Amino acid sequence: MNQPKRRRRTEIPWWLLATVLLGLLISWSIVADQGYREIFLALSGGILTTLWVTLVAFGLALALGLVVVMARRSRLRLLRELATFYVEIVRGIPVLVVLFYVAFVGAPWLVDAVNFVIGPLIGRGWVPSLSIRTLDFTGRAILALMICYSSFIAEIFRAGLEAVPVGQAEAAKSLGLPRWITFRKVVAPQALRTILPPLGNDFVSMVKDSALVSALGVQDITQLGKVYSSGTFKFFETYNVVAFLYLVMTVSLSLIVRYVEHRLSRSGAR
């Protein structure tokens, strides 16, 4: 049993070496080449925006996904139906389309709704009424990514929870454990092992999908690449740097995901 495991660990990950080598090569040309250095500096302003959009949207999507999956596993039929409806509808629309909907239909509704709710406060002059300009395109892009990814994440959660054999919860119940403790100590840890790998994949693809926010003009890496290339007419050089920046983020993220996965599967084997 131990034999194949050890061999796998000593195997040299050539793909990783090749990736690192490629990264070093491009890094070197950025350091050595005046033109590439300028492109890199011009685009570096977008790195924070990309990270911010990705992290906030993914965090919110996790929270919303959790709510959706709880509704989907609820004992109330209405909640279950609503959650399934939400997941099926959202999952079936391309992210870019949702982005436009949220930006120009959803956001005005949201602003109107908030104004309606805080209407009494506005009436007394305690708070100013919200204008559509309060919610900028970055905020709307985050909302759209949150909505799209929450449906995928809810499905990942559901798959993870359903992968835990029913017998586990039944055994806990027969031992007299309360529902909440059963979930926390018995079901959730086992589900987590199934959930984490696809969740990591979703996080990596969120980094890439965050590029879609450039369609609204949010100044992320992709939009700055578009702007820089149209100002300097260096189309390919610019997108080389854009690709490099995304790769640095996605490859290091998937390495982290691999590491966590590895740790979990080891603790699972024990």
Add this chain to the structure above:
Amino acid sequence: MKAMLSLIAAALVAVALPSMAADLPDLKGRTIVAVTENAYTPLNFADPKTGQGIGWEYDAMNEIGKRLDAKIDWKQSSWDVMIQAVHDGQYDVGMDGITINDERKAQVDFSDPYMTSQEYMLVRADNTEIKDPASFKADPKLLIGAQAGTTNFYTAVDILGGDDKNPRIKLFDTFGASVQALKTGDVDLVLMDGASANGYMGANPGAFKIVGQPIGSDQFGFILKKGSDLLAPINAAIASMKADGTLDALNKKWFFDYMSKL
């Protein structure tokens, strides 16, 4: 000589300013939220050195603000969503070399035109077939690259006889992508303003050339929310800038002086 000309232009502006300012509406320090994309050199683009938005339209709008005593608050959006966002009132005024046409007039108000487009025909350097719009139209195998809903797209439609579904028009997202397609041979012709054409020829030595005469028909205007109270003041400012030569000075500054430095 060049320095002389810009000096004269600057002097003209300086002389014209006080006399004009009296006739123009006074916005009393009001803030105008202006939006552009920074992806249309030299009308609006990011200075490659600093990342700051600069260009013809920045200068023009800032000058309008100065003449009307308004503060210009610059924002960026993508071209795809600009008309919708101005229509919704998210920004007061938008600009991106926007061709004035009737479909758009249904969505937003246009200012008086501030520029007439000059579209140049950019082809691969080894192309001998295309000499003018007619020779392009004559050969059904020849394709043209354009960006949907832009001036070069409408001009392409005109050249090919008015059908906006014509399969000979290949659509791309940016000028850069159209030009790349021209380089690789996916299309045979791309229309663009002289400044951009010169820029791409400089960045890709020996790859492209300009043929024929510039095609000029479309006019650019600022877009504003329908019924905006800024329309009249902005039109008045444009008229004063036309009259005192400011617009001509801007054309010279961005289309000749800046582009020849690239």
